Amino acid sequence: MIIRPQPGKQEQFLSSNADIVFYGGAAGGGKTYAALIEPLRHINNKNFSCIIFRRTSPQIITPGGLWDTALEMYTALGAKDIRSPNRYFRFPSGAKIVMNHLQYDKTVYDYQGAQIPLIEFEELTHFSWKQFTYMLTRNRSAIAGIKPYIRATCNPDPDSWVADFIKWYIDQDTGYAIQSRGGKIRWFIILNDEPIWADVPNELLNKYGIEPKSFTFIPSSIYDNEILLENNREYLANLKAQDEVTKEQLLNGNWKIRPASGLYFKANQAPIVNVVPDKIISICRAWDLAATEVTPQNKSPDKTAGVLMARLRNGQFIILDVFTGCLNASGVRQAVRNIAMQDRVNYKCNTIHIPQDPGQAGKEQAQSYVSFLAGFNVQTERINGSKINRAEPFAVQWQQGNVLLLRGDWNKLYTNELSSFPDGLHDDLVDASADAFNSLTKIRNFEALL
Known part of the structure; x- marks a missing residue:
């Protein structure tokens, strides 16, 4: 079985060297598939383990969702699927890819003391700012050759902290991603629970004495997923058939649109x-x-x-x-x-x-x-x-x-x-x-x- 990203946005996501990458901003862009490919670069390292989060357990095991997709991919590479007491895949080398939920803010403390070289969030807007920032502290690596990093997928939610976090990449008048900025790396630190941004790392390091993290956002949509468009044309039709607000968010990737008068019933x-x-x-x-x-x-x-x-x-x-x-x-x-x-x-x-x-x-x-x-x-x-x-x-x-x-x-x-x-x-x-x-x-x- 050959597992590879599609040319374009998936390749861009998987080739970024930023510490943190958010990917998506619309439905159908192949976000889950790309997120499942990411850990595979390390599966021959017996010491490697990572965790992929969904907000709730049912979201992991929903038919055709995260677990089912991973099952098809990973077992073809020789992994064993373990389902109790926790769900994870163990590869022949001993490498592990864990899937777990992070439902409540207090749940993050279950990971006190953990060192997780790769953390992935599926549908990041479902998670709170506290959950995300706390797990940054668990994103550590003692494995030679593996620098700790975070990857996340998302769909638009104008009221989420994610919308504010990526606002440099979004046209604030239209709500659409600025395509020319997609994939460009910026740097940030968190001070007093607020992100502070700069275009170069030394600007933050010299001013605050804190080592910054690199970040980028890569927008994608169903139109970047040629395989889905070819094999499941009904999916595009289903997106076009949604109400105006949902269609703007999931089909067109609009991060600013909210329900308003006239958008549902004219x-x-x-x-x-x-x-x-x-x-x-x-x-x-x-x-x-x-x-x-x-x-x-x-x-x-x-x-x-x-x-x-x-x-x-x-x-x-x-x-x-x-x-x-x-x-x-x-x-x-x-x-x-x-x-x-x-x-x-x-x-x-x-x-x-x-x-x-x-x-x-x-x-x-x-x-x-x-x-x-x-x-x-x-x-x-x-x-x-x-x-x-x-x-x-x-x-x-x-x-x-x-x-x-x-x-x-x-x-x-x-x-x-x-x-x-x-x-x-x-x-x-x-x-x-x-x-x-x-x-x-x-x-x-x-x-x-x-």
Whole structure:
């Protein structure tokens, strides 16, 4: 088996002599493969060992991820895979490549006294500044001919410490990597927990009396990975199909973009139709159960929101009706029941999605709605993840023009709120829409309904 980097960015990453190299800044650039190649230059040294970190253990063993890729590569070179009590590969010389998680800040103290000549971080933005800087102190080598060094891969996260650390390499107006600076070496020291930079090492050494470390960032993207583009064209299509924020980050490598109004839902992306254009395959009314009345102190509270959505035979989705109201708890329950009865008559809808807030109170509320709505198919689901993550699958279909709106007096109110997400004052309709969409897409044996 021949293992070699692709020409271009992978070769640049593997040939850099900087103490620390960050590689990537977009999806599909072959980051994991390059990171797994790096230790192979030392596997004939019986004293060599290194560690490759992911933030959590599941991230190591996820199918097709770090461990599976390494298993295919390393065992072909004669390595034995050891899985208990820790995961590592032992090569015929005795060299070891360890894979472990570093989930909490306090976990770094498990490595007190360690001397690790090569430390690698997969998806560096998942790790904290403390984890990174502490492990710098463990990056030591007593092996002749091996200078200690660190390698890391990353995808864009504008709110991470990594974005600030590599800002010299990033156009701060556009968020894109400055390609002419990629691979250029700079020098830094850490003083009072802050990095101080210079273009030459003596500038820092003479001023602070601290030996600096060399650093570079090498940007890459799927367009640098010819093998992936040739063998898995669907991956590029999948990246292009993401919502605007995710696409900018993972496809185009934008380190500055953040969720903002209009980036998820634009009113002109959802056609308004006068009639349902195709057969309804499945239908659901999802609710956001805010129970707040208007008061002089709060003239614009969160609203109870119910979105009736259907999936069509042609693969599109259509919003059939929207309800909003500022109601007390009793009013909410009555509205949910009354509208359920209307939906059954008007659209033969019998499926109602009720969100379950965390904790015992949320569980009890959800179960009370199941009892209250006896005779209907009531789905309860615990709320997990951020609002943005919940909304993203729906936003992708919206941006592709696959969500229709049935003409109604609610259209303007609905598109106004969605267009302001996630910066708007309210997001009740977004939550209800996302839950309805996610419920409809979880239906099994969809083809049998056609």
